[in-house]
Amino acid sequence: MSRKTRVSGVGLMVLAALSAPAWAGKRDLGRDVLAPGDGWAAAGPGTTGGAAAGPHQVYVVGNRRELIAALNDGVPSSTSPANPSAAPKIIYVDGIIDANVDDANNPLGCDDYAAGTGYSLAAYLEAYDPETWGREVRPSGPLEDARIVARNRQQARVRIRIGSNTTIVGVGKEATIRGAWFDLRGASTTNRRGNIIIRNLTFEDTFDCFPAWDPLDGAAGNWNAQYDAISLRDVDNVWIDHNRFRNVTTADDLLPTHFGRKYQVHDGQIDITNTSDLVTVSWNRFERHDKLMLIGSSDSAVADRGRLRVTLHHNLFDDIGQRAPRVRFGQVHLYNNYYRIRDPANYSFSWGVGIESQIFAEGNFFFSDHAVTPDRFIAVFRGTALTTVGNLHTGVPARRPVDIVAAYNAVNDPPLGNDAGWTPTLAAGLQPAWVVPQTVLSKAGPMDW
Numbered sequence: 001m002s003r004k005t006r007v008s009g010v011g012l013m014v015l016a017a018l019s020a021p022a023w024a025g026k027r028d029l030g031r032d033v034l035a036p037g038d039g040w041a042a043a044g045p046g047t048t049g050g051a052a053a054g055p056h057q058v059y060v061v062g063n064r065r066e067l068i069a070a071l072n073d074g075v076p077s078s079t080s081p082a083n084p085s086a087a088p089k090i091i092y093v094d095g096i097i098d099a100n101v102d103d104a105n106n107p108l109g110c111d112d113y114a115a116g117t118g119y120s121l122a123a124y125l126e127a128y129d130p131e132t133w134g135r136e137v138r139p140s141g142p143l144e145d146a147r148i149v150a151r152n153r154q155q156a157r158v159r160i161r162i163g164s165n166t167t168i169v170g171v172g173k174e175a176t177i178r179g180a181w182f183d184l185r186g187a188s189t190t191n192r193r194g195n196i197i198i199r200n201l202t203f204e205d206t207f208d209c210f211p212a213w214d215p216l217d218g219a220a221g222n223w224n225a226q227y228d229a230i231s232l233r234d235v236d237n238v239w240i241d242h243n244r245f246r247n248v249t250t251a252d253d254l255l256p257t258h259f260g261r262k263y264q265v266h267d268g269q270i271d272i273t274n275t276s277d278l279v280t281v282s283w284n285r286f287e288r289h290d291k292l293m294l295i296g297s298s299d300s301a302v303a304d305r306g307r308l309r310v311t312l313h314h315n316l317f318d319d320i321g322q323r324a325p326r327v328r329f330g331q332v333h334l335y336n337n338y339y340r341i342r343d344p345a346n347y348s349f350s351w352g353v354g355i356e357s358q359i360f361a362e363g364n365f366f367f368s369d370h371a372v373t374p375d376r377f378i379a380v381f382r383g384t385a386l387t388t389v390g391n392l393h394t395g396v397p398a399r400r401p402v403d404i405v406a407a408y409n410a411v412n413d414p415p416l417g418n419d420a421g422w423t424p425t426l427a428a429g430l431q432p433a434w435v436v437p438q439t440v441l442s443k444a445g446p447m448d449w
Contacts (some may be wrong), residue, residue, distance in 0.1 A: 039311025186234030296328025326352025353383030
């Protein structure tokens with residue numbers, strides 16, 4: 001194992017003299033690169049992350065301040081710089097990193113962010129109650145302004161910007177990123193970032209203390225939160241592998257209801273938008289989340305044409321409400337994923353067929369009971385076609401092949417075409433669907449390599 005640098009609030013300390021580090025004798029994930037053929041992120045120049053890092057750019061981090069410094073050549077900063085270092089670097093996460101902390105790593109709660117702003121949830125609920133405020137106009141005025149100030153305070157703590165040529169990996173299977181938003185973002189379509197690897201981490205409880213009430217969102221209004229666990233904008237060649245995404249203290253079933261709608265403090269887990277391209281999302285565990293993954297930002301984002309090429313394979317989608325994924329424009333290959341639908345009341349759909357989307361879904365396995373029939377696996381949002389090959393569905397009775405497009409068309413009009421117009425070639429490790437549950441359950445998520 002190469003020497004590693006520990007980042008601290010008072011400088012850098014080289015850990016060359018560790019006699020028995022936690023990773024001793026184990027595979028060094030930091031030097032791994034994406035194998036040829038392993039999804040769209042293997043295309044173009046491929047994805048190597050920080051594998052070329054010299055000894056001075058290999059770090060071990062255990063808190064927010066150390067992580068931000070490691071992402072910026074060892075230079076500490078209270079907030080994550082907007083232009084993070086592009087130098088090749090490997091960052092090992094050892095332990096639990098909480099993003100909702102101050103510079104001394106003391107915990108910060110929602111009340112800390114709201115202090116002095118004039119915001120309180122009780123006052124907000126009183127001011128914008130639809131019975132008095134109405135349902136035709138979005139909130140405005142001093143309390144909405146105060147909410148935005150408080151939200152921006154939290155954002156300054158939880159937003160972690162990640163530069164090009166970076167590998168971030170967890171040490172062992174317990175390494176955790178709690179409450180953070182990993183923001184992978186280029187400055188523009190002409191000033192892009194990329195070549196990033198994120199592996200072997202648990203992303204837990206990324207939440208927004210100050211969701212916004214929008215009475216115009218849907219028939220009954222909705223609470224809308226910010227902060228994805230990981231978001232990609234104007235980024236190329238990204239590999240997200242063997243991670244776990246979950247909510248524990250902020251799980252949806254623990255959230256209250258206000259104005260007749262769930263007080264939703266979560267956004268997505270992974271969103272891939274704004275011309276991002278060549279992404280592989282593999283061997284992850286996604287657990288108990290509603291709106292999981294958006295590929296493509298809006299129906300009018302025509303710059304996404306020819307981009308948003310994404311592969312999702314060998315992922316577990318366990319009691320996900322919707323968007324696993326929802327796609328606009330992109331050529332998206334979904335293979336050997338395991339969809340476990342155990343809460344029919346909170347299930348909407350898995351595959352969102354959006355405008356000009358080209359989804360090719362093969363060898364996936366769905367588990368559900370009678371309450372969720374295969375026609376519900378798809379929702380159409382101005383899309384016209386979807387290719388499905390060799391997928392299986394186990395409900396009651398036993399496992400059986402299922403033509404998901406045909407099932408959708410049997411109960412919906414207009415019908416959906418069954419040819420997305422392309423055939424994937426980057427599908428390393430493609431397996432028959434019947435082996436997917438056992439393979440994914442035993443191997444997906446963080447591992448003790």
